[in-house]
Amino acid sequence: MNLNSELKALEELSSNAKQIQEDMLEEILRSSANTEYLRRFLHGSSDKELFKKNVPVVTYEDVKPYMERVANGEPSDVISGEPITQFFISSGTSGGKQKIYPLNNKYFQKRIFIENLRNSILSKHIKGVEDGKREEVVSIFVPFACSLIDAIKFLEIHWKELCNNIRSGRVSEWITDLGCRDSVSKVLGVPNAELADKIERECGQTSWEGQMSQCIPILEFYSSKLPLVSLNYSASETLFGVNVNPLCKPQDVSYTCVPNTSYFEFFPVDEGNNAQVVDLVDVKLGHLYDPVVTNHFGLYRYRMGDILQVTGFYNKTPQFRFVRRKDTVISVHIEKTTEEDIVNAVNRVTTVLESAGLMLMGFTCKSDMSTFPGHYVFYWELKPKNFDGIVKLDNNVMVKCCCVMEESFNILYRRHRRKYGTIGPLEIRVMQQGTFYSLMEYFISQGAFAHQYKTPLCINSPQGLAILEDRVISQFFSDKSPPR
Structure with a gap:
């Protein structure tokens, strides 16, 4: 897709969110109604209303045994109508325990779509960002902001040694991993005193201010007036949405749900445990919800545990800001x-x-x-x-x-x-x-x-x-x- 076609696709998806979601659920049930997990509730039927009536809203502990069975070698059709090609392991740092989630080719197709879409949105707002590295780095992308902070902190400590390595063309002796030494040696090539001097001039300043949620104040210190952009909201369970206004302040980011990535329902947070889940297009402005995800990869009415607030609508599709984790x-x-x-x-x-x-x-x-x-x-x-x-x-x-x-x-x-x-x-x-x-x-x-x-x-x-x-x-x- 080129830039215009991707942005046009977003307009079509967001304008027809209700129908896209209905088609998404129908497609998932047609493929997976006969899995061992869903057969208990649907008895082979792919009826959407029966799905909403009979299939329970679950958390990870409810589906963990099924995930582990497939991960340990049982057939994919325990949980998915399409072959599971690999498993994603969560970091375990949000909730305290690592979790495994199934993936298949559908996931990667949707991931490529989301990545192309977010890049098109960014290119629309920042010219030249797609050019990557030229004489100077144009942009830096990391999955989590704290990863960039860790990299900057590491550079603050080790920049003198880095300059010495570049100036001599040799890797420090304390780096003993052979694969790492070989890879870095290829990048270093021959001694480069000019580059070492350039880095030394930048890093040797008395303050790094202007050179480079809780991470925002730190990143703003290092980045000065450079834009801090949150492009999309993704979780282990699903690819959720994109930021259509990438130049807004990080504190004000909202994500437009992309309705062809999963089937989304939402559990109202403020209405007690007897609350009923609502469809994507039926959420209310200002209200708090916990997303309930059904996807092609083996999750059905899975409660994510992220608390989101509806901040507006992009065409017929709601926009959300991330508020907090439910259990933290x-x-x-x-x-x-x-x-x-x-x-x-x-x-x-x-x-x-x-x-x-x-x-x-x-x-x-x-x-x-x-x-x-x-x-x-x-x-x-x-x-x-x-x-x-x-x-x-x-x-x-x-x-x-x-x-x-x-x-x-x-x-x-x-x-x-x-x-x-x-x-x-x-x-x-x-x-x-x-x-x-x-x-x-x-x-x-x-x-x-x-x-x-x-x-x-x-x-x-x-x-x-x-x-x-x-x-x-x-x-x-x-x-x-x-x-x-």
Whole structure:
């Protein structure tokens, strides 16, 4: 497809979302009604209304045994009417456990379509972006923003050694992996003093500001006025949608659902467990939903656990913003602090850190029940905005950070913290620089993929916590209860 045909396809899909979705479900049922999983509910029928009436809305634990059977060698028709060609393994950092999801050729066809579509949208707004690398890098793409931050942080630490390698044309001796050495040696080629000098001039500046959710403030520091673009929203379960306004602020991103990737239903979040799922075109503006996905790959009425809010419509197709993960909360009493609460609190506290010349490079948190009353613990990795590498912590600033975060939490937290004393003072533990890199290495060693990895917002892994605790250099507590 060329640029115009892809954008035309988006107009057609979004204008006919209802019919596209009906056709999608019919196609999936025609192919998979006789799978072992669906046969229990449909008895071989491909009737769409029977599907909605009889097939239950499920979570991963409900379908895990079927996934594992096929992954262990049983026929694809246990779950899918089309051959399963491979399995996708989730990172395990969002919910704490890795999950496996089936894939087949339909997935890759849809993935190519989404990638071409998002590239066409981006090319429409930014000229030359499709040209890739010229004299200078035109764009950098990563699946998760934190991956780019990790790469920049690594470059900050090792740029001098990189320059030496380029200047000499030789790889550092401590890099012992033969495959890595061979690949890098081919890129290095012969000594290149001119390139080494150029990199040295850029990286040797006193501050890297202007050279390059919680990642946004850090990326804005490095990127200066360069656009930060979130092109699409994809999950392990489905390719969901694209951002038709790529130059909007990262905080304002909404994704237009692409109705030919899966069959979508939505579970209303605010209406209790007795709520009924609704079709894609029947969602309401401003309401919160958990997507329920049926696809060609073996998932049927699968509840994703992502909380999305309807922000508008593109033609007849709704647009959503990602709010939080459904199951990512911390609690020490009866309060529930969500992912959105945590991110909002961290965003508020960045202004306090900036006034002290500090940047928050990464964080995670846990509920600490080893004290009475229990309290929240936040692990922070900080970096000075100037480039001397020395983090100077002012007790008043850090205590204020604790208080500002507590003020940002919901009324139930504040009430039980202030009035009843059933929640203890919030604690911030500052860690050595490089700690989150070590945490990433641990999760990768346990099977997570580097390109998928993202720092868990709330951590419950004993081994991961041990890595954090071993690198704590300072602790601070809020010194007053938050207002009501």
